[in-house]
Amino acid sequence: MVSPTCTQFRVSVIGAGNVGSALAQRVAEKSLADVILLDVVQGRPQGLALDLMEARGVERHDRQIIGTNDYEDTAGSDVIVITAGIARKPGMSRDDLLRTNAEIVRETVKSAIAYSPSAALIVVTNPLDVMTHIAWKASGLPPRQVMGMAGVLDSARFQTFIAMELNVSIADIHATVLGGHGDLMVPLPRYSTVNGIPIDQLLSETTIARLIERTRNGGAEIVELMQTGSAFYAPASSASLMVESILYNKSRLLPIAAYLQGEYGLNEVFIGVPCRLGCQGIETIVELDLTQAEQAALHHSAESVWKNVDRANQLLAATV
Numbered sequence: 001m002v003s004p005t006c007t008q009f010r011v012s013v014i015g016a017g018n019v020g021s022a023l024a025q026r027v028a029e030k031s032l033a034d035v036i037l038l039d040v041v042q043g044r045p046q047g048l049a050l051d052l053m054e055a056r057g058v059e060r061h062d063r064q065i066i067g068t069n070d071y072e073d074t075a076g077s078d079v080i081v082i083t084a085g086i087a088r089k090p091g092m093s094r095d096d097l098l099r100t101n102a103e104i105v106r107e108t109v110k111s112a113i114a115y116s117p118s119a120a121l122i123v124v125t126n127p128l129d130v131m132t133h134i135a136w137k138a139s140g141l142p143p144r145q146v147m148g149m150a151g152v153l154d155s156a157r158f159q160t161f162i163a164m165e166l167n168v169s170i171a172d173i174h175a176t177v178l179g180g181h182g183d184l185m186v187p188l189p190r191y192s193t194v195n196g197i198p199i200d201q202l203l204s205e206t207t208i209a210r211l212i213e214r215t216r217n218g219g220a221e222i223v224e225l226m227q228t229g230s231a232f233y234a235p236a237s238s239a240s241l242m243v244e245s246i247l248y249n250k251s252r253l254l255p256i257a258a259y260l261q262g263e264y265g266l267n268e269v270f271i272g273v274p275c276r277l278g279c280q281g282i283e284t285i286v287e288l289d290l291t292q293a294e295q296a297a298l299h300h301s302a303e304s305v306w307k308n309v310d311r312a313n314q315l316l317a318a319t320v
Helices: 018-029 044-054 094-115 128-139 150-166 205-216 218-226 233-247 292-319
Strands: 010-014 034-038 065-068 079-082 120-123 146-148 252-261 267-278 281-285
Touching: 010 018, 010 094, 018 034, 018 044, 018 233, 034 044, 044 065, 079 094, 079 233, 094 120, 094 128, 094 292, 120 128, 120 233, 128 146, 128 252, 128 267, 128 292, 146 267, 146 281, 150 205, 150 233, 150 252, 150 267, 205 218, 233 252, 233 267, 252 281, 267 292
Parallel strands: 010 034, 010 079, 034 065, 079 120, 120 146
Antiparallel strands: 146 252, 252 267, 267 281
């Protein structure tokens, strides 16, 4: 992977939908890297890239943004972010996306990694944990080089709802959410604080339970409100944070979907856990001291991911 002292980084965003285009904007306008925005739709990534380039005079950065339909243009990327896939519609669960997005992710990852075999791979496409597993298998990369974005987003949502409830600055809030990116995610109130004070000392059990439920349904709530789309600003910001930690070797401790090999008593599954994220990808997986109930909830979440990975593999095998 490119040395963290080099500033001419390249980030390829595969999928120029709402999440992909918002992520391209975040990465470029934070001056993190040059961006290659790729999509199968002719003209869309080129138009978005030109629009973002024309904003440079206002945003005052010199990053290059390239729109393309050709994977060869992504060659030499330091980070590849997969956002390609169909989005949820009202009443649709993340798992309803399984067959279509598994095929999309498998093919896009194979094509992108062929030109950037040393890149770190971040998956944003839903259902997140399953798609991260599919991407890892398709890429042939070491597991620490492949990760899913979900935990950063879920924790950010939990932080937001805590801040709104207490009417305090988001800057003082840190929240931790483990598990799969879905209804079985595991928010941890014991590890969620306001300026170091655990939230269970500031909020009632009933209130915390309500905020946890809203966090679990954070994406669905936005889908129901928008009707014709799904969340993209917060997912893009979450992926951007991961990109920055990798490119600039920040070693941020972030909750991300990582491949477990015995940690938390789990094996051969991508699921959200705290990780140190730096220039080599996932540097370490941090094992929190969980209660019996928290551990059981995490294992229950992992079981759901395993079942859907098996189902996705069966669906993919049928299409070969």
